[in-house]
Amino acid sequence: MAGVYIHIPFCKSFCSYCDFYSITDNSLKEALVQALIREASLRASYLEGEPAETIYIGGGTPSLLDPDVTESLLLAVRENFRAVDNPEITVEVNPDDISEGYFGSLKQMGVNRISFGLQSWNDKRLRYLGRRHDAVQSARALDLAFREGFENVSVDLIFGVPGMTVADLKSDLEKTFAYPVTHLSAYHLTVEEGTKFGRMKKQGKLTETDEETSVSMFALLGNVCREQGFIHYEISNFAKEGFISRHNSSYWKQVPYIGLGPSAHSFDRRSRQWNVSDVKKYIKAIGSGEIPARREELDRRTVFNEYVMTSLRTMWGIDLQHVEEHYDKELHDYLVNLSGRYIRYGLMKRKRNTLILTDQGKMISDNIMRELLTDL
Ligand code: SF4
Numbered sequence: 001m002a003g004v005y006i007h008i009p010f011c012k013s014f015c016s017y018c019d020f021y022s023i024t025d026n027s028l029k030e031a032l033v034q035a036l037i038r039e040a041s042l043r044a045s046y047l048e049g050e051p052a053e054t055i056y057i058g059g060g061t062p063s064l065l066d067p068d069v070t071e072s073l074l075l076a077v078r079e080n081f082r083a084v085d086n087p088e089i090t091v092e093v094n095p096d097d098i099s100e101g102y103f104g105s106l107k108q109m110g111v112n113r114i115s116f117g118l119q120s121w122n123d124k125r126l127r128y129l130g131r132r133h134d135a136v137q138s139a140r141a142l143d144l145a146f147r148e149g150f151e152n153v154s155v156d157l158i159f160g161v162p163g164m165t166v167a168d169l170k171s172d173l174e175k176t177f178a179y180p181v182t183h184l185s186a187y188h189l190t191v192e193e194g195t196k197f198g199r200m201k202k203q204g205k206l207t208e209t210d211e212e213t214s215v216s217m218f219a220l221l222g223n224v225c226r227e228q229g230f231i232h233y234e235i236s237n238f239a240k241e242g243f244i245s246r247h248n249s250s251y252w253k254q255v256p257y258i259g260l261g262p263s264a265h266s267f268d269r270r271s272r273q274w275n276v277s278d279v280k281k282y283i284k285a286i287g288s289g290e291i292p293a294r295r296e297e298l299d300r301r302t303v304f305n306e307y308v309m310t311s312l313r314t315m316w317g318i319d320l321q322h323v324e325e326h327y328d329k330e331l332h333d334y335l336v337n338l339s340g341r342y343i344r345y346g347l348m349k350r351k352r353n354t355l356i357l358t359d360q361g362k363m364i365s366d367n368i369m370r371e372l373l374t375d376l
Pocket of ligand 1: 013059
């Protein structure tokens with residue numbers, strides 16, 4: 001199985017925290033779409049016949065595209081890559097872009113999953129984050145999606161924003177769960193260099209949330225989602241039974257994927273490629289039949305370390321049998337030995353032949369993952 005990702009690198013403006021590659025000049029939209037369609041044909045053999053189980057249109061802001069343009073991208077994917085019978089097809093949307101009829105069009109072309117970039121229900125916080133929508137637009141957009149019959153609906157929230165309290169997060173969660181959403185991605189704010197928040201931090205105008213508050217927020221998040229019947233299947237992701245994101249899970253399970261578009265990454269288990277993060281250069285290169293990508297061959301140690309880091313983030317954990325079969329006994333024993341003290345401290349548990357983080361372990365997951373990395 002494999003996944004296909006299409007990156008739409010356009011935004012109306014930049015959010016204060018975001019370091020994804022996108023541009024605000026929409027004049028290249030048409031040329032970019034043609035280039036994406038061409039890249040799909042140039043890369044048609046990349047997945048070596050493995051069927052695509054998931055197609056994900058992300059960004060940037062995919063909802064800036066007219067539905068017929070989105071449909072032409074999906075057609076290009078279907079023409080160039082074999083898909084399973086019922087692929088998961090996700091489109092990321094921003095609430096301020098949605099017109100009447102938008103979701104109906106997506107449904108007709110086979111889109112079966114919507115991911116809403118809501119981030120918060122508090123208008124003041126939305127403005128601080130540099131978002132362009134408000135809570136009224138979020139409510140309207142969600143209503144339109146459910147009215148159209150979408151069941152697989154995900155909401156993105158951000159917590160740990162400076163000034164935000166645990167009660168604020170509780171309120172955001174309550175307002176989200178007032179809708180029949182089936183998936184939640186909740187990310188703690190990280191202040192990245194090169195963003196508006198990064199510059200504010202350097203100038204001493206932004207103080208990050210203290211650790212105690214962050215830990216309380218993470219605990220609240222887990223508890224509320226559990227009460228709502230959601231499965232905590234990855235550090236930042238929660239889903240109702242049957243609605244775990246197949247696309248995101250494939251990244252964590254090291255399933256091959258292909259990324260089309262500027263800055264998109266591809267992975268075929270042996271190497272990783274990443275396209276140039278420049279819309280103009282991308283369009284020009286694809287126009288002359290070249291894929292503007294850099295490539296890194298992945299050695300055994302790198303693939304193993306990536307496996308440890310990604311699988312430990314999930315409820316499935318590290319599969320020790322997989323390690324022994326796909327790597328070797330030495331790495332298997334290395335993990336078993338090292339995990340011993342985390343198990344004693346209650347940060348990790350061994351369930352059958354897997355190593356899984358406990359709720360306490362999830363709070364310091366980055367530290368644990370760093371210590372498990374090896375240069376064996
Ligand atoms: S968060 Fe989304 S909408 Fe905001 S700048 Fe980044 S990609 Fe664009």
